[in-house]
Amino acid sequence: MAILGLSAFYHDSSAALLIDGKVVAAVQEERFSRIKNDAGYPEHSINYCLAVAGLKLSDVDHIVFYEKPFLKFERLLDTYLTFAPRGVRSFATAIPVWIKEKLFQKSVLLKQFEKHDEGWTDTGQLKFSEHHLSHCASAFFPSPFEEALVLSVDGVGERTTTSVAVGRGNNLSIKREIQFPHSLGLLYSAFTEYIGFRVNYDEYKVMGLAPYGAPIYRDQILEHLIDIKPDGSFWMDQSYFGYATGFSSINAKFRDIFGQPRRHPDEPIDQFHMDIARSVQVVTEEIVLRMAASLQEEFGIRNLCLAGGVAQNSVINGMLARSGHFDHVWVQPAAGDSGGSLGAAQAYWHLAMGQPRCISDAADAMNGACLGPSFSQMEIERSLTQLGAEFEALSDEDLFRTVASDLASGKAAGWFDGRMEFGARALGNRSILGDPRSDSMQAKINLRVKGRESFRPFAPAVLAEHCAEWFDHLHDSPYMAMVAPVAASKLEPVTSEDSGRTGFDKLKVRRSVIPAVTHVDGSARIQTVTAEMRPRFHALIRAFYEETGCPMVLNTSFNGRDEPIVCTPEDAYRCFVDSGLDLLICGNCVVRKPS
Incomplete structure (x- = not known):
């Protein structure tokens, strides 16, 4: 049984595919189009999901859109009537767009489906979920819990802005809105x-x-x-x-x-x-x-x-x-609207079809959010060669040791490995890495690599078994979704002069032994890394730990300013060339810039 979930036409378009209830692929359209937060029809994302499973669109049993356009249009009309005569100009602008493009999204989608498969015919496969039900489903059904409270809070779906649900087994019931x-x-x-x-x-x-x-x-x-x-x-x-x-x-x-x-x-x-x-x-x-x-x-x-x-x-x-x-x-690692595609598909599988959940004691059902494209070593080498890159291919052991040494010497590295992550965070597959102990690494990556504001913090990707030694946080955080205080034992004393600094002057204060990942309030957005979920990334961090005694690396998303996270080896190489990165690791290939 194949169920394709879709999110589109507002922001963060995406597609996700379930096969017999298992998540086999999920990806945002921006990664292919290279348009940040792409809101368009997710043509490339659908093609990718189908390719992973070796399917044509006509092989898909159900296609589920993440919200109901008619309910959203009804809310739009109600709002303008309630606030009239305020909003006349906005009304005059919005309504023609809705009538032309959004109100009849079913027809728009059915016409788009023909692009993927000449054999496609409409036999009633297209279904519609509700916006916050899709969010709640994406949060509960992949979770490792048999029972949970579910909280979904965002801007607005059709009408709802906040939903509270209770999930038990394969059931999900909305309790408050x-x-x-x-x-x-x-x-x-x-x-x-x-x-x-x-x-x-x-x-x-x-x-x-x-x-x-x-x-x-x-x-x-x-x-x-x-x-x-x-x-x-x-x-x-x-x-x-x-x-x-x-x-x-x-x-x-x-x-x-x-x-x-x-x-x-x-x-x-x-x-x-x-x-x-x-x-x-x-x-x-x-x-x-x-x-x-x-x-x-x-x-x-x-x-x-x-x-x-x-x-x-x-x-x-x-x-x-x-x-x-x-x-x-x-x-949910794709907590925003991109995750709606996954939630819509899962809501249909469990709620409409009554299918049971398979809950693992060890992990959730997100496959570490590694649900996007991957590239073999041969494909990577072919791409780099075509791009004219000079590279060295290393064994795993030599690769981890070499990269750990480069990071420890102050270099910033682009790390491209395995399947691309689903969601807003790079989690060790499409990441930029640095030494968290460095006083200058935050500024270097913000200004020279990513071209973004100096106040933006970076995350530590820490070996899960060492997390409690470094942070006041006893929970797993595999998706970089939680901020916690740096442990008091790792903080450094702040002088009376430094404690009086205000604004961006606070950036000049060294607050901990890992200043590149410590925010000005002494906190850090943590990613806990296990060998079971991310074996190669864990091995790299362990190599860095063995070299430096520090069981973490600085981790941020592999992209330039206002660009989506890189998807292909070509994306990674271009970002490497156009930025202040010192080296690029694609699979087991290492590319260096001339000194």
Whole structure:
């Protein structure tokens, strides 16, 4: 039984394929098109998924789209009627697009399917899930739990912005919902826009910027913008926002609260923007933690699964894991809309078809999120040769030892190995690596390699068996989805002069023995690496540990500024050539730049 899940036409288009309930492939369209957050029809992703299984589209039994366009259109009409006459210009712009392109997405999809297979005929294979059901399914069904609370929080699906579900066995039941226009995701996006970043694109920058500020605007947010109830539910005063009817998330009344205009993207970031970022982050933390605690008390379930865009806030995920309310917290690695394709397929398999789950005691059902394309050593060597690259092919043992030595000497490496990861994080298959002990590595990779803001932090990929020695975190974090404090024993004393630094001046302070992966608040976004899930990446980190005594490497996604993560050896080589990387490892091939 083959079920193809699809997510498309908003952002982060993707496709995922189940064969007899097992996830065999899942990939985002951006990796093929090279368009960041590509929202188009996922033609390449579908072709890849089919190729992995050796299928034609006509061999697929069911195709499941991740949401219901008619329900979304109904919400759009209701919103404009409710807020009329506000939003007339937005209405006039949106409705023709909906009528022409979005309202009849079933017809659009059926026509697109013909591209993949001349033998394709419509026999009723296409089905539609609901947006938040797809998110909840992607969180629970691949998890390692027989029973769990499931929390999905994002901007908005059809109508719902927050869903609470209980999963047991192959059943998933929605228990609570918060509906548009009250949305925690859209609150966070409003501040993303106010700080001068791009909505649905740069929210993670707000999270990274927050530790540089103080939450001095928290009370204003709670007084004017959002009312939080004891159980974590909330109500938002729409007179301050424009996202329901306009082209902007915020309006003049919103800006007047804080006394400053929206920052233009070309303007510098100052302490005000840092304080705003910290304030909305603190409010978001308060809501999610209060909601999770109330739900755990109500349902008495000690496992928690997370999905939706807000589940990409790794600071909050780490707080939930350490809160004491849950024994285990599992985050879908493709928590955003890209994961909707997987959730839609799994919802149909388990809920519509009643098929059982096969739960492993050892791991989840995501195959370590390694669900994308891979390339053999022969294919890699052929590609590098065609590109004119000079390379050396090494045995595994020599490769790990050589790369570990290069990292220890201060080099930054592009690491391309195995199947590409599904989701926003590079987890050791399409990664840029560096020495976490280096005082200069963070700046080097941010500025010379990735061409991005200096305040952005990097993650430590740490041998799971050593995690507790280095971080105050006792949970597995295989998908780099949780932030935790660096262990006190690894911190370094901060002088009174340094403790008084503010803003980006905090970057000058060495806070731990692993400064390249320690954020300015003494935390780190952790990836725990096991030999079972990632044998080659684990072997490389172990080689680095044997050379340096440090059981981790700096890990960040292998891409340049505003580019998707690399997919092919050609992508990797071009990124290597165009950036400040010192070496490239593709499979067992090592490419170096002339000194």
